[in-house]
Amino acid sequence: MTHSLIEAVRAHAAAMPTRTALRWLGDGETLSRELSWSELLRQAAGVAERIRRFAPGRALLLFPPGPDFVTAFLGCLSEGVVAVPAPPPKPGRPRPALERARWIARDASASVVLSTERVVDRLSRLLFETDMPTLGDLPWIATDTPADAPAAPLPWQPDPEDLAFLQYTSGSTHRPRGVMVTHGSLGHNLACSRRLAGSRNGDSVSWLPHFHDMGLIEGILRPLSEGRTAVLMPPAACLQRPERWLAAIERYRAASSGGPDFVFDLAVRKVPEDFRADLRSWQIAFTGAEMIRWETLGRFAARFAACGFSPRAFFPSYGLAEATLLVTSGPLTDWPDAGGSPNGNRDRTYVSCGRAIDDMEVCIADPDTRQRQQDGAIGEIWVRGPSVAPGYWNRPNETLRKFGGRLSEPDSRSWLRTGDLGFMREGRLFVAGRLDDRIVLRGKNYCPEDIEHCVVEGHAEAERGRVAAFSLEADGRTGLGLAVELSTPTLEGNMAIAGELSDLVASEIGLRPDAVALVGPGSIPRTSSGKVQRHRCREALRTDSWSALCLFSPATDVMEASA
Secondary structure: OOOOHHHHHHHHHHHOOOOEEEEEEOOOOOEEEEEEHHHHHHHHHHHHHHHHOOOOOEEEEOOOOOHHHHHHHHHHHHHOOEEEEOOOOOOOOHHHHHHHHHHHHHHHOOOEEEEOHHHHHHHHHHHHHOOOHHHHOOOEEEOOOOOOOOOOOOOOOOOOOOEEEEEEOOOOOOOOOEEEEEHHHHHHHHHHHHHHHHHHOOOEEEOOOOOOHHHHHHHHHHHHHOOOOEEEOOHHHHHHOOHHHHHHHHHOOOOEEEEOHHHHHHHHHHOOOOOOOOOOOOOEEEEOOOOOOHHHHHHHHHHOHHHOOOHHHEEEEEEOHHHOOEEEEOOOOOOOOOEEOHHHOOOOOEEEOOEEOOOOEEEEEOOOOOOEOOOOOOEEEEEEOOOOOOOEOOOHHHHHHHHOEOOOOOOOOOEEEEEEEEEEEOOEEEEEEEOOOOEEEOOEEEOHHHHHHHHHHHOOOOOOOOEEEEEEEEOOEEEEEEEEEOOOOOHHHHHHHHHHHHHHHHHHHOOOOOEEEEEOOOOOOEOOOOOEOHHHHHHHHHOOOOOOOEEEEOOOOEEEEOO
16 A cells, blocks of 8 residues: 555455445435445546635534535645544534534634535524634535535655644543644554554444544444445444444355454343344454453453454554554454453453554553553553654644653653553563543552443443543542432432442442532543543532532541432
């Protein structure tokens, strides 16, 4: 493959113009739209022609899921315009996404907004009725309307150092920042993924959000770069009925599909017992983006063994936007014995995320002393290599702090400090959580994901993704805070649940929460990708900005509750 994605797409369109490049399942089941390679390139050229007269340096892409986003993204690449994907506004609740889009547009200095005609019409009045001048003052282009003129040739050839797009981080621990992904780093990461897959390569199915790194690169750009068909569906279609995801894998004999750990857990819990599908084609079941749990993988493998799914298809991976996407990955060839624990501690088994891809390097460093850690010792994950981006857009100080890590040993090259915790074992990486989220109490480190998992597994009222554990600072001491979303409206029931949750964490973790907040559905703040923002939970509890159904302080037996 060439270093440029758009050059690869042009080559595929020339070699196999009538072959299918993209399929869109609008409701997760019905084939709503299909594009051949020649049609994909023609529509991308139409977008390029449409935006050419604006000569934008950066274009905000505010699209709902679907092929229109793909053609707009490729149109930007072909014209030398830096694409800036952003979460689309929801029909019922457009304002949160518009607030984020406004902030991104201002931060990226975008000069044009690309979207569909339906979205432009729906939002035009809202933009002028609300205080959003950054978005309202920009020209909006509906890329799915007929072009004013025939598409012009696409002569532009990017250099590896040219920016391809800005990937804004999800903001789970900080304000979103625009990672500068170059054509060279994108090409390197895609080539590494292709070599990692080897003979397992084939068409793919993706339900992942297109505006985040895993959905964009693994779900869309990787199959397109390799000349394979990308089958896409809206995220909501999978999350509402995960059997649609598995049925699409069977229907299109997909070799590659996956997502965060929670979607495999969701499939085990929500797919009907009588569901049957042939999953033997599924050779790469990638999983990453959040903590990967042995329990989830084991349950999924057991549940769908009758469908022909093999646990050896699991490809646990580690990556981040600052490294374009993929850093480590690999199949669980030694299932079920590929787990590990730090320093011989068997209290928790971590899943191996494989080895560093190609010429990427990974090390574990003490975040304070910057000393390289030995095998089995937990520290901060540091990364370097050709896939690492040059930095954050317009943030030189943050770029230096994040991308300019230096080990205490003599070494002239800098490292990307990921902010993630992990350890190495015989060259394989094991991820252990976020550095900013760690809870240090009485000299011991606690992983919030472990506490949250304990609550979900141990209490019927707690659901995955609706629990947050975080540190609290009060009266000169650090404590543990716990927030759980509930739909239970009864006062007496909430008070009982709060006490049960406190006892559960105390017995399983050995640590009693200083505060348990029971909150209503949707109260726990999340990023646009669904990750819990623990720092905002801590702030909400500190400032008493939550309308809690119940707030329980076990240490002082203080209970505040409302029906």
